[in-house]
Amino acid sequence: MPPSLEQIRTEVLKKVKPSESERKKVNALAKKLMDNVEKAAKEKGVEADVRVEGSVAKNTWLKDSPEIDVFMQFPIVTPREVFGTVCLEIAKKATEGYEQIERFAEHPYLEAVMDDVYVNIVPCYKVKRGEWISATDRTPFHTDYVKPHLDEKLGEEIRLLKRFMKGIGVYGAEIKTGGFSGYLCELLVINYGTFVKVLQSAANWKEGTTIDYAKHYKTIESAKKNFEEPLVMVDPVDKERNVAAAVRKEKLYELVAASREFLKNPDTRFFYPPQTKALNPKQLVNQINTRGSTIVFIKFNGAAVPDVLWGQLYKSQKALRNIITKHDFNILRDSIWSNEKNLNILIFELENRFLPNMKHHTGPPLQNKKGCENFLRKHTAADSTVSGPRIEKGRWVVDIQRTYTNVVKLLNEKLKDGGRSDGVAELVSNAIAESVEVLVNDQALKTYSGHPKFAEFLTEYLKGKPIWLQ
Numbered sequence: 001m002p003p004s005l006e007q008i009r010t011e012v013l014k015k016v017k018p019s020e021s022e023r024k025k026v027n028a029l030a031k032k033l034m035d036n037v038e039k040a041a042k043e044k045g046v047e048a049d050v051r052v053e054g055s056v057a058k059n060t061w062l063k064d065s066p067e068i069d070v071f072m073q074f075p076i077v078t079p080r081e082v083f084g085t086v087c088l089e090i091a092k093k094a095t096e097g098y099e100q101i102e103r104f105a106e107h108p109y110l111e112a113v114m115d116d117v118y119v120n121i122v123p124c125y126k127v128k129r130g131e132w133i134s135a136t137d138r139t140p141f142h143t144d145y146v147k148p149h150l151d152e153k154l155g156e157e158i159r160l161l162k163r164f165m166k167g168i169g170v171y172g173a174e175i176k177t178g179g180f181s182g183y184l185c186e187l188l189v190i191n192y193g194t195f196v197k198v199l200q201s202a203a204n205w206k207e208g209t210t211i212d213y214a215k216h217y218k219t220i221e222s223a224k225k226n227f228e229e230p231l232v233m234v235d236p237v238d239k240e241r242n243v244a245a246a247v248r249k250e251k252l253y254e255l256v257a258a259s260r261e262f263l264k265n266p267d268t269r270f271f272y273p274p275q276t277k278a279l280n281p282k283q284l285v286n287q288i289n290t291r292g293s294t295i296v297f298i299k300f301n302g303a304a305v306p307d308v309l310w311g312q313l314y315k316s317q318k319a320l321r322n323i324i325t326k327h328d329f330n331i332l333r334d335s336i337w338s339n340e341k342n343l344n345i346l347i348f349e350l351e352n353r354f355l356p357n358m359k360h361h362t363g364p365p366l367q368n369k370k371g372c373e374n375f376l377r378k379h380t381a382a383d384s385t386v387s388g389p390r391i392e393k394g395r396w397v398v399d400i401q402r403t404y405t406n407v408v409k410l411l412n413e414k415l416k417d418g419g420r421s422d423g424v425a426e427l428v429s430n431a432i433a434e435s436v437e438v439l440v441n442d443q444a445l446k447t448y449s450g451h452p453k454f455a456e457f458l459t460e461y462l463k464g465k466p467i468w469l470q
Contacts, residue, residue, distance in 0.1 A: 302431025
């Protein structure tokens with residue numbers, strides 16, 4: 001007999017809700033970090049109010065992945081450039097001796113790993129509500145808004161929703177994921193009351209769904225007019241801001257589908273999906289050959305602050321998609337993988353690697369006299385004309401020689417200088433110009449065998465279905 005929703009809820013809560021001793025340990029670490037930041041700021045002669053924000057401040061963090069957010073609030077007269085220089089130096093000093101990762105939202109901030117806990121040290125301005133200077137200025141107001149709405153029960157419901165989001169792969173507002181932030185999860189539970197009620201509503205969401213919990217607008221229709229994103233949650237502390245602005249359309253619909261499936265067939269796999277077991281090399285080759293398609297791997301080195309890197313990768317993916325389709329190659333799917341250190345791979349799966357030497361090109365209808373004259377002038381004696389011009393179904397048509405019949409040749413030529421002139425993002429273009437390899441199908445086997453995380457990613461790509469779907 002399958003487990004009930006209540007049984008699943010109880011089982012997952014045991015894994016996500018921290019004990020009192022675990023809470024004390026994380027709170028002590030947060031206090032230590034605050035002290036370190038205050039001390040480092042004083043040594044720099046910098047005036048800043050230091051606060052703990054986010055899930056630790058609101059007691060909505062997950063037992064298996066605590067994350068401490070410490071904010072430095074600076075006077076509004078502080079020059080913005082200080083955020084990327086002095087503030088980073090303070091953050092690095094406060095987490096000296098620990099792994100550090102520079103990140104970037106609207107401005108730089110620091111992520112570090114202290115005692116197996118991820119911490120973020122973020123600068124912002126100390127402002128009055130509504131007088132925002134930087135995007136992070138709202139965060140202390142978010143904390144102060146959410147805390148009075150919460151009790152132990154709602155905290156549990158929020159933890160369940162966050163873990164569900166993580167399990168199905170839609171948790172996180174960073175550019176890489178384009179999903180649901182922790183603050184958005186908190187507001188959804190506050191709005192609907194329970195984790196299950198959030199899913200019951202989400203199961204019926206469509207593009208343009210708008211939620212205005214604080215009733216900033218007289219009607220939902222008037223709220224919708226202010227925003228264009230697929231999902232809208234009006235920020236209770238700022239009616240001009242959409243808390244769900246980062247949620248990409250595909251992530252919205254992944255939540256819709258997963259909510260429907262979970263409510264129909266509740267299972268802990270939605271919260272804790274099974275670990276992907278990578279195909280062995282022989283299985284991989286068989287899988288690729290069975291598909292009969294052409295999988296192109298554009299592999300190159302280079303790294304940047306992760307949020308900047310992923311923004312550049314997505315922009316470059318779009319540019320390369322345009323290059324490929326513009327030359328008549330049909331893309332079935334595409335994807336991106338990066339280890340965020342020194343290896344990036346753009347994947348394009350095509351119907352065919354090769355195209356016929358010529359293609360059919362349709363001109364204007366005969367009643368368009370001027371258009372016909374231009375068409376004939378261009379194609380009648382052109383070197384690229386293989387056959388025609390001739391009249392078919394009341395139009396001039398011509399068969400012309402393709403410039404590229406091999407997608408690998410196309411990409412190698414377009415990427416010889418990094419592809420900058422075709423819209424490839426600057427950092428990616430520079431890395432491609434120095435290190436690009438265009439691989440097809442089993443030519444990626446060496447990379448696959450040498451990078452276990454890429455092997456898991458490609459295995460999931462080839463399976464082609466959500467990890468929660470049985």
